[in-house]
Amino acid sequence: MRRKGSTFIQFRKRIPKDVLPKAGGVTLAIPVGDGLCRMVVGENAAEITCSLRTRDPQEAKERHTVAAAYLDSVWQALREGPKRLTQKQIAALAGEAYREPVGLFEDDPGKPLIWKEIDRLHTEAMEGGAETKEQWFGPTVDQILAKHHLVVDTESRSALIEAAGRAIVDASARLGRNAGGDYSPDIVEQRFPALELTREAKAAKPLPQGSQTITGLVVGWWREAKAAGRAVSTHEAYERVAQQLSEFLGHDDARAVTQDDILAFKDHRLSQGVSLKTIGGGDISGIRQLFAWGIANRKVSHNPAMGVKVAKVKKKRTRDPGFSDKEAVAILSHAYHHTRTGKGSTHLSNARRWVPWLCAYSGARVGEVSQLRKQDFRKEDGLWIMRITPEAGTVKDGDYRDVPLHQHLVDQGFLDFIAKAPEGYLFMKVFGSTEEAQRGAWRTTKNRVTDFVREIVNDPEVQPNHGWRHRFMTIGRNLDISRDVRFSITGHEPGAEGDDYGVASLEAKAAAIAKFPRYEVKPPL
Structure with a gap:
């Protein structure tokens, strides 16, 4: 939910009836991202609410799970009564x-x-x-x-x-x-000695056998998360960090992992040269989420990543994160003149030719365009439409969107390319029918397109996957295209509650796309 007057998504959960009489006056430190939401429960409070400090629905779901698991542990502590500290x-x-x-x-x-x-x-x-x-x-x-x-x-x-x-x-x-x-x-x-709190809990409440491994938490979490529509990329990230943690500790026992272990793992990753952003937003966040799921499903009794913080680094920008006019034309000219040579892959050659142009006229991510299929293009009411959909592969927000094609793409012969293409993926060749095979082919195409762009623009301050998105939004603002239409085209998440009402029509999006000036490149000699 969103609180009136705020664009941040809110956490809201009722206090269980059996602990209501005991909850008044209790201090809470609810984990929210890398921080804490501190509050004292009111004497007559019936529910707990706090800001999740994010506008991203997927991130909000993850933070909600962690916050809910924390509150469940507090309610259980209240049920068991006050403890004596040694x-x-x-x-x-x-x-x-x-x-x-x-x-x-x-x-x-x-x-x-x-x-x-x-x-x-x-x-x-x-x-x-x-x-x-x-x-x-x-x-x-x-x-x-x-x-x-x-x-x-x-x-x-x-x-x-x-x-x-x-x-x-x-x-x-x-x-x-x-x-x-x-x-x-x-x-x-x-x-000051190390803190030990969990010995009694482990002895009093044995956890289910066969489900206490670190890597096993990923298996259980994914079984549930996959059914809920979570992205495969998230599963891959969690699986990777769980394996890394297990290898670093030299064991796979989730119950034996302590907060000191997580702190040592953080230092280890820093010593490897891993960025603070990756450690905080990927490694520690993933471990925290897995153990939160483990607590909620009685696989583990504690979350060792809770309270572990990673400093946030304010990135210093020295340039616009979007491609400049000169860079954009250079990349698109490179793509326009690209031809397949030797025994090079037809699919990858087609990707180099068309993916940058589709990104330039839609603000789509490279990965979203790389996985497009022939059936993702259709003609409706005289408009040619490109559908970006999770049915084709990974889409960050898990939702489809329809984007009208720019006339310049039609004039270049893109529809002829679609008509002649075989059924299935346009820009990648999948060997096998498994999800793993599809992901491997997708990564190959996405990486080859990125390398192709880097042949022209190698400035690390602009990213091939987001350079077009930043540029598209900048041009859209300059053309006075309304915010909701721009967001509907690019798939950005709206920030205000009112943005969730109604939709941007295909006609409105087509009119917006038509306003975008053509990228003029010289034809081949």
Whole structure:
């Protein structure tokens, strides 16, 4: 759902009746993407709502699953009643109160005077009474407990506030030394033990046999996700990261994976030169999703990727992400003059000739065009239509869309090419009838077209798969083509609730396509 006045998709879930009397006043730290949605449950609240902080429906589904699994674990903790923390567990949790501020500020702590004042305030709070400590350190403790889905007794919480307060005082003192240029080894951090919480749970509630492997989680998740229409590319990504994690750990036991394991895996991927975007948005997100499914289906009892964060890097742009006029004409001229040579594949030669032109006049992704079939083109009410559909292969949003052909494509003889083409895929040759064979052929065509474009434009700041999409949207704005029509042509997800009502007609899209100026290239000599 979307909240009125917001374009972000909302999470909404009722509190189970049996825990309603116990939920009031409980602090929640609901995982949303790489962050947390923190809230205190109202005394009379009947449901939990928070923003999923995304406009992408597919991403919202994934975040919804993770958030729902988190809440289920909190409700179960409330059903089981408050837990008593051991002294070692209290020390381990206090360590998180120490590491978070140190991790955030140690690289660039600022002026020593700032931390001297902060240290003074924290020290005074620790010298105050229980009410003062609650005011200063209680929120931090609640967030730590919420992150681990813990509901603890009063005595344990009071002891944790005391320990966390001391840890925070030590953290501000440490950052004060950092601000003064002292980066000597951190002996304070060493006193905090690793957190162990799951031993009792494992002993009390044995998990089903044969379904606790890391790679097995992928199999179970995909069985359900495939029926729900999830993209094959997502399955491939999850399967890949599960295998990588299993190989890195040297075992495949999902129940034995700890948060420290995931942190070590993150560092390992960084050492391999993998980008932060891939690690955060692909690796950690995938592991988090798999374990969330595992919790929801009683395959595992914890999610080790919960709370593991990866820094976001703001990419510095030095140019427009779309192809320039000169680049666009150069690429299309390269395609226009392309001819098959020697024993080269007919399908790949056709892809080099037509895929860039179809992308240029539709804003479609290279992969969407690479998998087009003869039956995906039709004539309706005098208009030639290209249908981009998940029936042909991968489509990011999982929905079809119809795009009228630009007259320039017709004039170049594209309809003659369609008429002479055999039934089936136009730009790829599939050897076999399996989904794996189709995906392999699709990747080959997409990669060969990308290589073909890179022969002309090798600037890493513009991507062959999205350069046409950016350019198409820019030209559309310049031509005053309405937002809903542009989005309907390119398959972008609308952002406001009102955009979901009604459709952009074929006539409206054809009129928009007709406005796009022709790309003039010189005919062959």
